[in-house]
Amino acid sequence: MHRQIAGRLTGRVTKWLVLLFWIAALVVFGSLSSKLIDVQNNEASSWLPGSAESTEVADELADTVDPNNIPTLVVYYRDSGLTAADRGEIDAQAAEIATLDGVVEGTVLTPEQAAQAGFPAESADGQVAVTSLTFNFGADGWNAIPDAATEVRDIAQIDGVTVHLAGYGGQAADAATVFEGVDTTLILGALTVVVIILLFTYRSPILWVLPIFSVVVAYSVAGGVVYLLAKYADLTVNGQSQAILGILVIGAGTDYALLLVARYREELRRHDDRHEAMAFALHRAAPAIFASASTVAAGMLCLLIADLNSTAGLGPVNAVGIGVTFLVMVTLLPALLVIFGRWIFWPKRPAHGSREPNTTGLWSKVGSAIAPHPRRIWLVTTGVLLVACLGILKIDAGGMSTEDTYTKEFDAIVGQKVLIEHGMVDNSNTIQVVADTDQIAEVQQAVSGVDGAGDPTDPQPISQSRSYFEATVDADVSSQAAYDIVDRSRMAADGVDGADALVGGGSAFYLDTKEAATRDNWAIIPTVLVVVLLILIGLLRALAAPLILVGTVILSFGAAMGLSALLFDYVVPLVTDHWPEGVQVDPGFPLFAFVFLVALGIDYNIFLMTRVREETATHGTRQGSLIALSSTGGVITSAGFVLAATFLVLASIPFVFLVELGVAVALGVLLDTIIVRSVLVTAINLDLGGKIWWPSALDRKPPVTPLADGATATADKPATPVSAQEW
Numbered sequence: 001m002h003r004q005i006a007g008r009l010t011g012r013v014t015k016w017l018v019l020l021f022w023i024a025a026l027v028v029f030g031s032l033s034s035k036l037i038d039v040q041n042n043e044a045s046s047w048l049p050g051s052a053e054s055t056e057v058a059d060e061l062a063d064t065v066d067p068n069n070i071p072t073l074v075v076y077y078r079d080s081g082l083t084a085a086d087r088g089e090i091d092a093q094a095a096e097i098a099t100l101d102g103v104v105e106g107t108v109l110t111p112e113q114a115a116q117a118g119f120p121a122e123s124a125d126g127q128v129a130v131t132s133l134t135f136n137f138g139a140d141g142w143n144a145i146p147d148a149a150t151e152v153r154d155i156a157q158i159d160g161v162t163v164h165l166a167g168y169g170g171q172a173a174d175a176a177t178v179f180e181g182v183d184t185t186l187i188l189g190a191l192t193v194v195v196i197i198l199l200f201t202y203r204s205p206i207l208w209v210l211p212i213f214s215v216v217v218a219y220s221v222a223g224g225v226v227y228l229l230a231k232y233a234d235l236t237v238n239g240q241s242q243a244i245l246g247i248l249v250i251g252a253g254t255d256y257a258l259l260l261v262a263r264y265r266e267e268l269r270r271h272d273d274r275h276e277a278m279a280f281a282l283h284r285a286a287p288a289i290f291a292s293a294s295t296v297a298a299g300m301l302c303l304l305i306a307d308l309n310s311t312a313g314l315g316p317v318n319a320v321g322i323g324v325t326f327l328v329m330v331t332l333l334p335a336l337l338v339i340f341g342r343w344i345f346w347p348k349r350p351a352h353g354s355r356e357p358n359t360t361g362l363w364s365k366v367g368s369a370i371a372p373h374p375r376r377i378w379l380v381t382t383g384v385l386l387v388a389c390l391g392i393l394k395i396d397a398g399g400m401s402t403e404d405t406y407t408k409e410f411d412a413i414v415g416q417k418v419l420i421e422h423g424m425v426d427n428s429n430t431i432q433v434v435a436d437t438d439q440i441a442e443v444q445q446a447v448s449g450v451d452g453a454g455d456p457t458d459p460q461p462i463s464q465s466r467s468y469f470e471a472t473v474d475a476d477v478s479s480q481a482a483y484d485i486v487d488r489s490r491m492a493a494d495g496v497d498g499a500d501a502l503v504g505g506g507s508a509f510y511l512d513t514k515e516a517a518t519r520d521n522w523a524i525i526p527t528v529l530v531v532v533l534l535i536l537i538g539l540l541r542a543l544a545a546p547l548i549l550v551g552t553v554i555l556s557f558g559a560a561m562g563l564s565a566l567l568f569d570y571v572v573p574l575v576t577d578h579w580p581e582g583v584q585v586d587p588g589f590p591l592f593a594f595v596f597l598v599a600l601g602i603d604y605n606i607f608l609m610t611r612v613r614e615e616t617a618t619h620g621t622r623q624g625s626l627i628a629l630s631s632t633g634g635v636i637t638s639a640g641f642v643l644a645a646t647f648l649v650l651a652s653i654p655f656v657f658l659v660e661l662g663v664a665v666a667l668g669v670l671l672d673t674i675i676v677r678s679v680l681v682t683a684i685n686l687d688l689g690g691k692i693w694w695p696s697a698l699d700r701k702p703p704v705t706p707l708a709d710g711a712t713a714t715a716d717k718p719a720t721p722v723s724a725q726e727w
Contacts (some may be wrong), residue, residue, distance in 0.1 A: 057504025076359025363633025
């Protein structure tokens with residue numbers, strides 16, 4: 001029945017209908033995909049759940065302090081000291097900056113005005129002065145801030161004076177610059193890498209076009225669907241999730257294409273009619289592809305239970321991408337392959353009746369090398385991977401300062417350093433303290449004694465019963481020092497009984513984000529493991545094999561993280577302009593790396609084990625494992641290189657989190673395809689034999705044992721020579 005359905009999808013008439021359907025979908029959804037950047041929500045405040053203390057503060061201040069305000073600092077520096085002429089020019093420039101679109105009226109303060117307001121804006125050595133201002137572009141602030149920053153920089157020019165744009169405005173402008181055009185850059189880079197690998201894999205100058213066209217269709221349609229969900233279903237999409245969407249669709253789509261084309265090529269050697277060959281190929285490959293896509297999509301959807309809205313939004317965004325990619329790769333790609341016929345494989349056309357080359361290839365030899373001593377091999381391999389896991393101890397997931405967020409020193413970071421070096425405070429970074437009005441004075445007094453917090457401002461009412469005040473934070477907004485100041489401020493404010501005090505602000509937001517990410521790690525990682533295990537149990541109809549596979553993937557994840565930590569500590573700093581000391585990672589990095597490595601890493605085991613199960617029915621588990629390894633080894637290795645290369649493209653973005661994620665996932669995928677799947681899993685299969693299918697009845701016959709000389713023997717059958725083709 002399944003083969004009949006597969007045959008109908010690629011029949012002599014339906015293949016053209018499938019092609020027309022996807023061309024229409026490309027036209028409709030492709031135009032929407034180009035608008036995806038318009039519905040991105042990169043506002044930091046939208047990332048946290050409503051239960052976070054900093055979110056509660058932002059909600060209470062919503063009618064008093066506009067959440068779309070972007071405090072910005074213009075930092076002037078002259079090594080020999082600012083002159084009177086410089087100061088006059090700074091005042092004149094402040095007046096001109098105040099006229100720019102997006103600058104909130106009355107927020108531009110010259111150094112002298114800031115000093116009068118209680119924020120010293122000129123250094124004691126006279127070398128640095130700061131003009132402060134606030135931008136507000138409404139909810140479109142992320143997209144508008146780069147142009148506004150350029151206008152400020154064009155105005156703030158004085159001969160001999162170095163000018164930097166710092167504060168939240170400068171940081172937002174730099175971040176927007178980092179992600180500007182990143183989607184196009186990533187897609188083109190990933191596609192280029194994939195084309196090169198496909199050319200090498202297929203050894204055909206034309207075959208690669210069909211998978212690449214199918215992947216482009218999948219990405220465009222997925223982007224359009226995500227756009228509609230973001231616009232009308234309140235799905236959170238940001239620059240980070242859009243970047244990962246493109247990489248995931250290209251990598252996974254190409255993997256599915258490699259598996260399908262390899263199986264189709266096998267069937268073309270067995271069937272004269274290409275439509276019949278594709279029907280058999282789809283019938284046998286589609287379940288593995290479906291299981292793979294389901295695993296990745298389910299793993300992504302587990303992110304929905306995250307506290308962080310940004311993490312929760314990443315789940316459905318990428319689940320949609322994987323779902324669309326699966327549909328494209330099992331409908332459009334097969335239709336294209338049968339439309340173009342055998343000649344698309346030129347110059348190595350798989351003729352009907354020709355010999356299958358995989359039976360004597362590299363992976364057949366690897367299997368033969370493992371067969372004599374499988375237990376020794378899987379024990380040694382496990383030991384080596386466990387040693388590699390020790391590198392995890394070097395990872396510090398406490399978060400990174402603003403300075404360590406990027407692999408380059410952007411203007412806002414340099415400006416921040418100038419302020420610190422000259423004993424000045426970034427007055428755009430404050431704690432915001434909300435409390436009951438009748439006790440606000442007590443809370444203010446309590447917070448005024450907090451080490452690292454500046455003098456509190458005068459309390460301002462926000463309702464009939466609530467008031468608030470602010471105090472500067474004498475540390476980088478996302479540093480541990482700032483987090484400590486927030487913690488001390490919260491303890492001091494909470495010490496005032498009955499005040500119902502809350503502490504928010506920029507550093508509080510980052511602290512709450514860190515704590516939410518830690519909670520998400522503990523909640524989501526076990527959930528993903530359970531979901532993946534259940535899918536494997538349903539797919540393989542066994543319990544032992546799924547437990548073994550999940551164990552190997554966890555081991556692979558640990559080894560990938562450990563080896564990545566060593567790379568981050570000793571290698572990556574040598575090839576980047578700027579890199580954090582030690583192995584500092586974003587609090588969300590372990591979760592993202594785990595989800596991608598487990599969901600994607602299990603793919604290759606699915607591709608292998610579904611073939612093992614298929615061959616076990618005829619040849620037994622041990623011979624079936626060797627046949628599966630030799631048959632799928634080449635395509636799975638190619639798929640691994642494709643996925644690793646596409647994720648490694650993330651390292652081209654000067655954003656430390658994405659560099660670390662790209663390197664870790666790429667390394668983990670290579671470990672999965674080359675070591676875990678080919679050596680570890682195969683060795684365990686050969687050692688345990690039919691026991692891996694417990695408690696199912698599969699392979700209850702006497703075990704088939706491959707011998708070193710290429711023969712087989714069972715308990716009731718003497719050894720007889722068999723050829724590689726028969727295996």
